[in-house]
Amino acid sequence: RSELTERGLPSPLCMVDRHVCLEGAVGVDTDRFRKLAALALHDGSDRGRFADAIAEYPGELLPSDRFEEWATAPREDLARLHRELLIGLGRLEQALGNDGAAAAALRQVLGDDPTDEPAHRALMRLFAAGGDRAQAVRQYHACRDALRRELDVDPSGETESLHRSLLEESVATTEGVGAARAALLEELADVMRRAGEVEHSTSLYEQALAGFQAAGDARAAGDPLAGDPQAALRVGGKAALGHLLRGNLTAATRLVTATQRGLGEQSPAYVTARTYYLLAQLRWHSGRYAEALAAAERSLNASLEGADVRQQAAALEILALACHALGDWRRGVSAEIRRQALAIEDGFRVDEAFEGHLCLWEYHLYGDRPYREVERSVKDALAQAQAVGNLRAMAVCEHALGSLHFVVGRWPESRDELASSVRLARAVGASQAAVIGEQRLGWLETATGQTTDGRRRLERALAEAQDADSLITHHHSRTRILATLARNRLQTGALDAARDSVDRAFAAQRDLGGCVTCDALLYPTAVPVYLATGAIDLATQASRQADATAGSFGSRAWVAAADHARGLVLAARGEDQAADASLSAAVATFERLGQPYDLARALSALAVVRARAPRRRDDAAELSRRADGLYRALGARPDPDRVQLVLDLAKGSSGEDLPV
16 A cells, blocks of 8 residues: 555555455456466466566565565565576577577576576576587686675585586587686686595696696797796696695695796786795695795785785695794794684685694694684584585594594594594595594593503504605604503503603604694603603603693693693692692683593592692592592593502602702
């Protein structure tokens, strides 16, 4: 009625037996549209009926009442009918050979809703059937851009699969080795790498690179980047990254070196940024961390100059990794926080997931971000990886989730996630992810009293790390595996074996270089082992190193672990009051952080210290009950550090006070 009043038309309403009704001669356009639509869709083969029904569509129902809840359902129902008519007409026109009319109908659907994926796919198939695969691929790009712009999502698996099949057909039917075929090869390789098919995609990038080279008439002998400079630089960089993901440093070095030679003053900032990012990756994978840091800084500066947010995030990522390896934890954390802020819009780059992300997640696992926030970030990344079937990225994410859930005491989930990460990592040949996953599982088995299984798993992982071709696996695994093996041996009372594992861990640290997260595990582990084997001076030194490592980062979890270790040393020296203060601080922090296993261990140690004071034995009993309750809830073996035994052995071997 308000619509009619606004148009100056008489009201068609009347009252009949106290009901509001329409005058008998009045028709309703929506009723007529529904009837014509039903006839057209039921018949399905009459162009005239489709045209009549579409012409009768009244447009958006009651636009002035757009936000009235009562109008939503009928408005959406009419829009759905209109869409079905257009799709049906497009299908009919295509069957009759009228591809232009079919495309016009489908474009009308997209005019109403640019994010209508089925309409985009219908257009892609229409163009492909007509032999215009290039237009079909362009339609995919229009679909992807609309979804990202309007909904901030990527195309569905069905759309991605169609896109891939179109590219494969186009590559197979495009002759020659020029730029046109090279562009198709590059796009197909992008699709495959996103799905985790690193080997195949790298081969296609190499073929695309050759095509772009051939496109230039001035190909220089022996220069792999002559020809079309910018395209060759771009694709050469993608091929180099593929070789890095596969661990082929020789091939990556060849391409990165050539890419550097191709840079000049006229090179776009994004090309310079990408080139130095790849150089930083190469240096990091080669264990040349200071050079990796320098290259990452150059990449970041160039990406800032070019206002390239995605490349800024990539540069910050490798900068954080280089800082991690160099022990500059605070700067690394700062870079990772900046990267996370940039990645809010861009998301996790599943196509560039590599084992360095295991180190990046350590910043969050032991950082001070809320646990739920970290979990949400990892689950979002995992969903992206699963959507495209990227096994390598899935392995990284499953490992991160399993590690996080171990720390917060969700052990059944942790066990499943870590086992899944190991299976996925082995499926794609990601040795570092597989070995570190085994280390975490060995730790979990040890904590739950499955010490024999844990020891065997850790010994297998250690042998695999020692024999690994990957420098990263060789360097970044042995220290933490040996530290975990020492925990296992201490828990079973095999003190000589525990001491041997600690000594070997420190030898590996000296020979291979330190890793701040590995060190943060090693030092607190070494303290009770040294105490139990009579080396109170070495225990004191390890405690100081734990303090220094925790202080270099400021992580509350690491500070609490250092407090725990220091409390054991003080207790071994008989300084019970100072030991009580350190262990109480550890208890309070682990409780605030929600780390039940570490809390139970600290409570066990504090209970032993307080039991020495006759007036505090009731407190000690209560602390023991709390610890036992946590162990039972976790399914963990009580007192894994064997605190009373450790302190008794340390007391028996100590002949003098040593400074702490």
